[in-house]
Amino acid sequence: MNASGGTPVTVLSGALGAGKTTTLDHLLTNADRRLAVLVNDMGEVNIDAELVANRTGNVTELSNGCICCDLRDDLEVEVSRLAREREFDHLVVESSGISEPAPVASLFTTGAASAPYDLDTLVTVVDVSTFRGTVEGGETVETDAVARDRPGRVEREGETRPLGELLVAQVETADVVLLNKCDLVGDDEVDAVEDLIRSLNPRANLVRSEHGRVEPAELLDSGRFDLDTVSETDAWKHAVAHAEGEFDGEGGHDHHDPATEYGVESFVVRARRPLDPGAFADFLRDFPEGVIRSKGIVWLAGEDEHSYHVEQAGPSRRVEVHGRWIAGLEESRQEMQRRMHPDLDWDEEHGDRRVELVFIGKGMDEAEIRERVESMLVDPDAVVTAHPFPTEADETFVA
Incomplete structure (x- = not known):
């Protein structure tokens, strides 16, 4: 005991x-x-x-x-x-x-x-x-x-x-x-x-x-x-930090470079503009080669209140409603949430709305993946004609 x-x-x-x-x-x-x-x-x-x-x-x-x-x-x-x-x-x-x-x-x-x-x-x-x-x-x-x-x-x-x-x-x-x-x-x-x-x-x-x-x-x-290991928020922070080479915890790995020896590498794609939902669905269906694992949070055009969580492992790609953007709350609740989360990545124009995707894989074409993601970005007020993703928390989009 x-x-x-x-x-x-x-x-x-x-x-x-x-x-x-x-x-x-x-x-x-x-x-x-x-x-x-x-x-x-x-x-x-x-x-x-x-x-x-x-x-x-x-x-x-x-x-x-x-x-x-x-x-x-x-x-x-x-x-x-x-x-x-x-x-x-x-x-x-x-x-x-x-x-x-x-x-x-x-x-x-x-x-x-x-x-x-x-x-x-x-x-x-x-x-x-x-x-x-x-x-x-x-x-x-x-x-x-x-x-x-x-x-x-x-x-x-x-x-x-x-x-x-x-x-x-x-x-x-x-x-x-x-x-x-x-x-x-x-x-x-x-x-x-x-x-x-x-x-x-x-x-x-x-x-x-x-x-x-x-x-x-x-x-x-x-x-x-x-407890952080089973907390989706904290696990996500560690995934981002590791992909950017900032992780220096107990599990650090410094005896050789895995990207050099075995081709395992990772990177993060960030943006402060929303993704076109139809184009993003096509991206998930025609996923880049070499990506073994990806995960992230995305801002979809036409969805200024709800954030979406993206999960991919091997051939499976899934998207679910993640929660509410703090920027979509009324001002008093925004202030309270920002006080509770002092490390929140906040933009004066868009608040916490963002695209943040980690890609882990072998033989990935990072430049091509970045270019594909950037090509799906649209203006926040863009008119959306196709939206195949769920709007309720108990539904999942599976590519």
Whole structure:
């Protein structure tokens, strides 16, 4: 138990087959404390739970669903029950291969389990032999999709998603990334995967392993969890800073230049004019080659009140309503918000309205991408004839 009194929690995420259960088995064998284990599996039969049950009797199964969405209530019930029993020193949650860490983390930071527990480490296990191919490829994962009537729009939750997009989300949220199966590839490939992951998440601690063998102290009571890692606003700031070469945190990477050795590079495109919505939709459909990951916030012509959030990972491009521009609020609320956010990037003419896009990739043509984005910029009062993007928070545009 940590100094604040709550039981520490490690959340173990990663794609199917990355080695989460093997890593968990290693922890159960080598940890110097009593572990409680909660294992989530999408299937009706929780094979992972059966495997680790041989190591410890304190195993809880959550099967036939995902704990970040449809089994969330069950997760709350089980962690509360475990907290009452207090027969362990550390809780390890192994999520399913299609779970995102952030919703699970929120249960232990602001949800029902925030009092008896303290989130200690978010771990993502990566299979270095398949990671780059998956992120850049088109393999998808299925959930219970409910499509909208209009083409290109789907429900925010419950949809078919590219597996690469999910892997990127798991990596970007992690405090520790376990580069597993290093024995299956050469050092050059491990280095290339490591540099790509550092570009996606410069703050994470990267640990190389074979067969899930890792020092328990790297994953248990590491104290690495930072709420900023699951805060979209802070994560975005770090992505921008890293793309501009300003990041100098603990996860800094200075032993060689990834752009020189492996071609992984990043840059930011900024503008204080809105994008033509129709042209931007065409840009997303005909996306530049070499871009592995991009994200950002955009100002669309004709939408002076709402900002839009752009997410791309591999072949998937998504746009959602992000929130309200502070510049679109009444003057008294603007002043209050500006006092609350003294570091806000504010323009005297346009306020916080802006285009800000980060591009991360390999073999990108930066000049061409900048030129394409700049060609879509229009005057703030331009007449918009096509607007394919959502206007409600529960809709998503998918290119």
